[in-house]
Amino acid sequence: MEENVKEYKKGEIIFEEGTQQSKMYEVAYGKVGIYKDYGKASEVKLADINKGYFGEMGFARSLKRNATAVALEDTGVIEIDEKVMSDYFEKESIKVDILLQDLSKRVREADRKYVRACGLVDQYLTADSKGAVQDPELIAEMKNFVSGLA
Amino acid sequence: MADKLIDYKKGDIISKQGSYELWMYEILSGTVGIYQNYGESDEKKIAEVNDNYVGEMGLISSMPRNATIVAMDDVLVAQIEEQTFVEYFREHPDKIYSLICCLADRLASIDTEVQSVSNTIKDMIAVEEKNEEKNGALVNAMKKFSSIFKSRSV
Numbered sequence: 693m694e695e696n697v698k699e700y701k702k703g704e705i706i707f708e709e710g711t712q713q714s715k716m717y718e719v720a721y722g723k724v725g726i727y728k729d730y731g732k733a734s735e736v737k738l739a740d741i742n743k744g745y746f747g748e749m750g751f752a753r754s755l756k757r758n759a760t761a762v763a764l765e766d767t768g769v770i771e772i773d774e775k776v777m778s779d780y781f782e783k784e785s786i787k788v789d790i791l792l793q794d795l796s797k798r799v800r801e802a803d804r805k806y807v808r809a810c811g812l813v814d815q816y817l818t819a820d821s822k823g824a825v826q827d828p829e830l831i832a833e834m835k836n837f838v839s840g841l842a
Numbered sequence: 843m844a845d846k847l848i849d850y851k852k853g854d855i856i857s858k859q860g861s862y863e864l865w866m867y868e869i870l871s872g873t874v875g876i877y878q879n880y881g882e883s884d885e886k887k888i889a890e891v892n893d894n895y896v897g898e899m900g901l902i903s904s905m906p907r908n909a910t911i912v913a914m915d916d917v918l919v920a921q922i923e924e925q926t927f928v929e930y931f932r933e934h935p936d937k938i939y940s941l942i943c944c945l946a947d948r949l950a951s952i953d954t955e956v957q958s959v960s961n962t963i964k965d966m967i968a969v970e971e972k973n974e975e976k977n978g979a980l981v982n983a984m985k986k987f988s989s990i991f992k993s994r995s996v
Binding site: 748749750753774779788795796798799805809813817826831835841 | 948950964988991992
């Protein structure tokens with residue numbers, strides 16, 4: 693497979709927040725900036741990526757991109773979509789394995805977080821139903837949880 | 843062949859909650875049900891799946907299964923084991939894409955749930971601090987997450 697390296701000049705947008713494409717990217721050279729609200733007053737840079745893959749959540753069909761990817765300098769990326777995935781896997785099975793491990797680790801972590809949060813709600817409700825005053829430590833934990841996410 | 847094909851009849855248990863299996867299943871035909879606390883008084887059906895993969899966590903992590911997988915009708919699965927994982931996908935490279943989509947979809951949906959419970963917790967904090975009455979919608983949300991917690995604590 694001829695690796696299809698797509699080139700971007702500094703400042704060019706690779707993908708835009710709010711759009712949906714079922715593809716991910718691997719950095720061949722250069723550097724990519726990931727931004728929330730790119731170009732707006734509220735713009736926040738989330739990450740710099742100069743190697744490895746990004747945009748893998750493009751494969752979640754229900755989601756739109758939650759950030760914009762911009763070339764920070766002359767950059768080349770390999771686009772990986774359904775058509776090239778088989779070839780890519782054959783050439784780079786270790787990289788695909790890493791991606792799978794990463795996605796499933798994130799699923800497990802999100803699930804743990806979810807169950808923990810539901811546990812906090814359950815504790816609160818249990819105290820409420822007994823007419824008890826809420827434990828300030830529980831409230832503190834609830835605040836920590838929420839601020840950990842924001 | 844890197845996959846082991848297994849037939850199940852309706853009602854057969856394919857995989858038990860709490861077990862430590864290091865493989866996943868591709869559903870080739872039929873439908874499976876995913877249950878929490880299967881066979882117990884608080885049994886809860888979480889989902890029905892008739893295509894793609896189930897139990898992929900078994901392959902990718904060493905955590906015990908968090909649900910029981912039951913055949914809802916005649917089911918044929920390919921059992922994909924850790925040692926044969928790479929081999930299986932070498933033989934069926936087109937399936938890698940659907941596994942990645944499956945995991946990405948799963949992550950997206952859990953992230954949405956996490957956001958949802960987080961919003962409820964924010965509302966609970968606000969109401970607690972202002973010492974206000976909780977409205978019906980908030981109470982329902984709290985009950986929902988509380989019962990999810992109960993169903994998930996093994």
